[in-house]
Amino acid sequence: MSRAPSETHVAVLMGGLSSEREVSLSSGKGCAEALETAGFRVTRVDAGRDLAQVLAGLKPDVVFNALHGDWGEDGCVQGVLETLAIPYTHSGVLASALAMDKDKSKAVLKAAGLKVPGGGLFDRHEVARRHVIDPPYVVKPNAEGSSVGVYLVREGSNDFATEVGADGWTYGDLVMVEPFIPGKELAVTVLGEASGPRALTVTDITPVKGFYDYEAKYAPGGSVHVLPAVLPPEVFEAALRQAEAAHVAMGCRGVSRTDFRYDDVKDDLVLLEVNTQPGMTPTSLVPEQAAYVGLSYPELVRWMVEDATCPR
Known part of the structure; x- marks a missing residue:
């Protein structure tokens, strides 16, 4: 993007239709304010089914996609934006769809030589009836984010079964069941720069109580972040390089975040x-x-807007 920020109209998509609507509203609010601080002309859009018509009327120069969860993150909105020929932030249709499908993305990452958890997809009703693998293990929807619908199951625990087997369960009949990996929860941000993907640093995430679930992620004080993570140097370096390799293997662009467990x-x-x-x-x-690496919030969102593209 060659325009100056003051000459650039950015539509920030937020809210949306998924179970992660509240997280998206928070992300979108922060990004819109940061873009305004960086000098852009910003329109906030609570994305609904009429998104194509709304954007056709607004005619933004760029779309900043701050949606989370299905429809906004799984390739659907990306397809709408490509149909409208509007440059947009983050990954394209294929990478977005692939990353939202935990089973398929694990297969791609494994084929790229990266170590992923075992386990697999199981019918949720069967999972609610019995232990399909030896506990402890993690049960999660195959296509959700933000730790929505995620349960850590230990020997003798069955409180999760009521939710997973309920008629009101809205996350699909197949759920991912993976062995629980003890140890540290780690995360690495990657920026897809022109010279190649660049991993920023490694964060060690410790939930204040229990498991790193939705509340631990988003409630104030729900978790403690240590960055850079205190790790053996070779493990720290491995996390950086593997996050970059995963970014490439999945076909990501813009910003991605890779999550690890380290036993x-x-x-x-x-x-x-x-x-x-x-x-x-x-x-x-x-x-x-x-x-941490010296890139302020307004500088980060400006980079994301300048990195926005629309594949032809």
Whole structure:
């Protein structure tokens, strides 16, 4: 993008239709304010089914996609933006769709030589009835983010079964079940720069209580972030390089975030997933890591807008 910020109209998509609507509203608010601070002309758009018509009327120069979850993060909105020929931030249709499907993305990452958890997809009703793998293990929707619908199951625990087996469950009949990997929860932000992907740093995330679930991610004080993470140098370096490799393998562009678990007893680093639309809320990891390497929030969102493209 060659225009000056003051000459650039950015539509910030937020809210949307998914279970991650509230997270997206928070991300979108922060990004819109940061873009205004950086000098852009900004329109906030609460994305609904009429998104194509709204954008056709607004005629923005760039779309900043701050949506999370299905429809906004899984390639659907990306397809709308490409149909309208509007440059947009973050990954394209294929990478977005792939990253939202945990089963398929694990297959791609494994084929790229990256270590991913075992387990697989199971019918949720079967998972609610019995242990399909030996506990402890993690149950999660195959196509959700922000730790929505995620449960850590230990020996003798069955409180999750009521939710997973309920008629009101809205996250699909197939759920991902993976062995629980003890140790540290790690995250790495990658910027897809012209010279190649650049990993920023590694954050060690410790939930204040229990598991790193939705509340631990987004509630104020829900988790403690240590950055840079205190790790053996070779593990720190491996996390950086593997996050860059995952960014490439998945076909990401713009910003991505890769999540790991590191078992410091077994010295085992396992890649959990790649997020193509990482959170940009006040407690989110991406702006925190960017600030650590000297990139302010307004500078980060400006870079994302300048990186926006629309594949032809």
